[in-house]
Amino acid sequence: MLKLTRLALILAAAAAPFPSAASVPGAPDDPYSLPAGGEQGLDMAVVDADAMPQEPEQASDDAAAAMPAEQWSGAPVDLMRPVHPLYTELRRALVRYQLDWGGLPKVFVPDNGPMMALGTTDRRALLLRQRLGLGAPDPLAPTSSPLFDGALEQRLKNFQAAHGLPVDGKAGAATLAALNRGTDYYRQRILLNMERARRLPAPGTANAAKYILVDAAAARLWMYEEGRPVGSMKVVVGTPQSPTPMMAALMRYANVNPFWNIPPDLVQKTVAPNVIAHGVKYLADKRYEVLDTWESDAKVINPATVDWKAVAAGTQELRVRQLPGGANFMGEIKFMLPNHYGIYLHDTPAKALFGQDERHLSNGCVRLEDARRLARWVFGDMPRASSPDAEQRVDLKQPIPVYITYLTAGITPEGRLAFASDTYGRDGQLLARFDPLGPQPSGGGR
Structure with a gap:
């Protein structure tokens, strides 16, 4: 059996409330709460209470502390309660990992010479x-x-x-x-991801019938039905500077032929300097228009009346959007899960990005490799707008839960354990808080 590490003990003993996201030093302001006893970087923020899976069972401090170290095996506290299949697969992988790599000597190999390869005589x-x-x-x-x-x-x-x-x-x-x-570092990362997986809907529980799972670490999306994945695709997610948040929300509608409301920071850094350099013709060439407010009844205004130098300096915030159709940055469709983060799933004309291994490239939203396939799974067919140049809302008959998590250890389709890079540093922050050895490096990735 595996030893009960301090990290595992703290993860299991969650009776004492963890700090909220807003109270964690360095955590971004979060308009949503974490679940009771929730932990930043481990739990999903609650956007829609109806989307939240049943909370995993928690052990009391006394019960966890009294658990013999040699008996802890990474199992859920209640073995009779269902868990997400990924949890079970990671638990098995943890045992295999310990058998394959856990007993090797702890020998330090200096990195103070040329790369070693077949045939080298380096001592x-x-x-x-x-x-x-x-x-x-x-x-x-x-x-x-x-x-x-x-x-x-x-x-x-x-x-x-x-x-x-x-x-x-x-x-x-x-x-x-x-x-x-050393293997302890990777074993602790598996434990962290077991806990993330334990917070996903288990088969047979509420919200498990049909849902979307987005893994922001591996930049991949899965479609689940009755607890089993029925489809998957690559996605592009947020950069380390604009990370895609962990959250549980409900997809309620889609916009076909969507506008693209350009984020204010991009308006400041990209649009305004180009207007200053090339004039308002730049806006027409890009099919951009300027609006007076962010409200649904906003009116289009003449861009010549805007103080673009003030926008570029950041002293004036401006709403700019790209018209539907053509090379619109949102592509043909965007799937809306209303939230204050401004996060949604959308099509993109930049298909070449899906050929890259590193896909942490967006401003936080989730770009889809095959938006039409997701639309067919959601609606039964790709919805069409009445006009190719008009945005049209299409409501879902039944909202679909969307879970955005962060799995830096997962299972490949071939059943192999695979680590992903800790791109957002969430593993490092958790290990630094729970491990007396202090901060750990982010580790290798796929």
Whole structure:
């Protein structure tokens, strides 16, 4: 059995309320509350109370503290209560990970020389062999034989595959950093993600019949029915500077041929300087129009009457939107889950971004690889507007829950454990708070 770490104890013993998002040092202002006992970076903010899954069972401080360390196995407190399948898969992966990598020697391999690869005679390869549980090279081999042989290369590839690193069999900086972090670091990351998974709807519970799951760490979306994924696609999510928030909301309607309301910071940094440089013709070329307010009855105003230097300086905020159709940044459709974050799911004409491994590129919203496929799953068919140049709202007959979480350890379709980069630093913040060793590096990613 696994030992009960301080991190696991604190995650299990949630009777004492954790601080709210607004009270966590460095946390962004959050207009929504976290669930009772909620923890920033672990729980989803409550946008719609009706969307929230049944809260996971909690252990009391006394019960958790009295639990024998050798008996804790990462199981939920009540083994009879249903959990999300991902929780079960991660629990199994945690056991496999401990068996495969947990018993290896804690040997530090210095990163003070060239990258080691097949054929190298670098003496650090002896430390690398020890760290990966391999013995010394064949003592009968010629003294000129490389210390980095085929057996070490294969073992290193296995380590890289298990830790979300490029599988090249070379001991570069990222691989050595992962080796030197040790297995406890990765085991704690699995535990964190088990807790995130435990907060998702379990099969047979409320809201589990049909819902959307967005993983902002892996930049991927899943469509779930009756507790099972029935479809998946790549997404583009927020940058580290504009992270996509963890939240539970209800998708209530979609806008076909949507306007794009340009975020005020982009109006200041991009639109205003271009108008100053090229005149109001820039707005016409981009199919932009200026409105007098952010209200639903806002009126279009003449851009020549705007003090664009004030907008560029940030002393005047201005609403600018892009007309529907053409190369509109929202594409053909956007799916609305009303929230104060201004987060929604939408189509995009920038399809090339989905060919990249790193897709933390948006201003916070979720861009869809195949918006039409999601529309067919939501509505049964791709809704059409009465005019290609007019925005049209299409309400859902039944709102669909949308859960945006952050899984830096997950399971591939092939059933393999896969780590994603801690792009938003949420794992690092949690480990720093709960681990007496202090802040941890963000780790390797897919």
